[in-house]
Amino acid sequence: MATDLEWEKEMMKLLGEEVVVFDMATREKLSKDYYWYSPVLDNRLKDNKPADGVALPRNEEEVAAVLAFGYRYQIPVTVRGAGTGNYGQAVPLQGGIVLDLSRMDRILEIGEGFARLQCGVRLGVMDKTAREAGQEIRIYPSTYVKATVGGFVSGGSGGIGSITYGNLWDGNVLEAVVYTMEETPKRLVVAGKELYDYIHNYGTTGIMTEVTIPLAPRTEWVQVIAQFPSFEQSMRFSEALAKDGAIHKRLISPMEWPVPSYFTPLSKVIESDMAAVMLEIADGLLPEVEVLAQSYGGHIGHVIESEKYRKTIGVSDFTWNHTTLWAMKTDATLTYLQAGFNLGSYMEQMDLIKKQFGDEVLFHFEWIRSGGNVTPTCLPLVFYKSEERLYEIIGYFESIGVKIFDPHTWVLDNGGRGEVGSMERRKRQNDPQGLLNPGKINYVM
Template identity: 80%
Template structure:
């Protein structure tokens, strides 16, 4: 589709050179994301042809114009935020137009308990502005400095803050403005359960131009590195801290040794051969956490006081998928998985994986809440040997009750998105020609 570019002149007349770009370097750059975290996706996507053109839109009028034009010429449209996704979300598998929304970056309104935002606002900008107003974001990814709010909602799931507020489906999106892919694109204002068809959808069911998220009261966060003789002790500490509702927290991230050795900026404060837990807690709770750590034979090895929050590198810069990035900087053969362990049996599941694979799999967990329940979520580092071996590890984990959300595929169903039937039905309604980010969701039109 869209190979002959017979439409180039027409779209330039419609939008102008300030919006519509055909420069080969820009097209190549904006047709990629961070899929290279996966050696499987890197092999499959690195030679994919760039988009035929890039629309650098500035407002909803231009979004609607691009969609209407593309519909009339049957041109695929792949939406893009900052391109920090890891699954090839922003890669245009069938060419066409990349719809770059990063210039739609206005904070429309910050009210009591909420922020209404254009989709291209960076999460770091929202956090800074909200904290100046006595509030803060509830959840955000480790890529928050670069990531956009629309990209996070459309391509992410959870992050820092999820230990208290859960994932995106747990009330962390209040409202969204969505444009459909039709002859005359509709502007939909979506709330409630209908939002689920647009969360973590890769822009397959509609184009999100505006989003409203809840805010929490600002907290003065202390950042800690807590160390333990064994990884199991670090996990038990993490579970106890997660369950203690009297301690206000934003992050609990245990790491098996040698993962902490990859965090070179903290090399002077991390003791070798010990597990480490990256923690963010309300500063007033520091004595309580110190006592809790000692009860599991641990100690607080490093503290970053609340007055230095966001003024220097922080512990969250080494958590969630930034853990993988630091690992890959140290050893290029490392990749990762995304896994859900069972609260009732995670220690036994960990032991079984270690018995089967040893240090071929290194544990990194994120304690979070999912629909209110405490959940040990794991992003283990894996020394990559082959695709076949990677899927041996995946299949073994699944055989012992560990749910794998496969980060080595761009297809939503295969990546563990869960039930997508509602999204498929929504796509048929909103995108009748199947032009929005084709190939990312299995949906017979």
């Protein structure tokens, strides 16, 4: 491997100062993401050495040039979108080059039911553009204002809209353009089942430069906060609403008290000592939802009419991992888990957890469809005491059949994917020197 000084000069000569950056402030800024959501990751990554250089390509040719250069000099390359991930996805564990793709932000095509996008398009911009054309994004994370489409596909899984359309693997990516890291990088056009090796891959199996996603017809959304005397009532209501195919919805997010008390902008409209369910439902269906809430002992506490959608702070700004963010603003000792409960026994599982941990664990669920099935996913808040205690809690969840997708690791094998055998094989094929975001996937060369 060439010395830093040698390859830096060569890289600047090859790509120029408009693409290549070496100043410390930029390297430090673009070598971090939102890993501080996890006290475990924060402790391990806060002093991590920044990248040795940053490349900000403007097109695919420059992406290929960076990858070929890194291959030639055996320099690691870590891809980055907007850096809104929570697991250290964009942190270069072994230095090298951070490949920031945020400048590749053109909307290439919007057709009937699809959008073809460069990877750096921000989801908020895409949704606004799609809605102006009578369509909308099907699923997106709570960070959609900042998050890029490539970052979401490469580092996310689901979000708002998943109650109707499922996760990224459920047909929410139609096609992708991916570059390999070889002497001469290949441009691959990937579709169908092959996409599974690139969704939620942290850029370890290839660099995604273009994504085609499905669009849904534009819907006018009403935002609602339903309130219930008990969390059990809120969950029963949420399950019934999730299963009701006649009520078009985008969000069902129940939370036990005191979680809603952390949402300070909503303090005037959220009632004390009540479980809250954050909802987005199609305009015109509020009466049906209100009747359903009343049948489970609840009521509609707050409504934001459809004409105010995106014009004021919305209920989705307090859901998914934004729930965690608001909680951490109130109490810095809070962190979170990602858990999959069983539809047929989630009440029993919740009861066991409460008996074991009390208010050390606070429930926050997101109802989704996964593989077409209604599923109660959970992002519980946990008062952090120590790493040992955190993994005691994780161990107990797993002992009663609750699946944990560990958000306190940067390793794909232990985190959001669970099974990465096919991805490992793809990495060997597309990244023969193991230079793409090394350390994020365990495999043998």
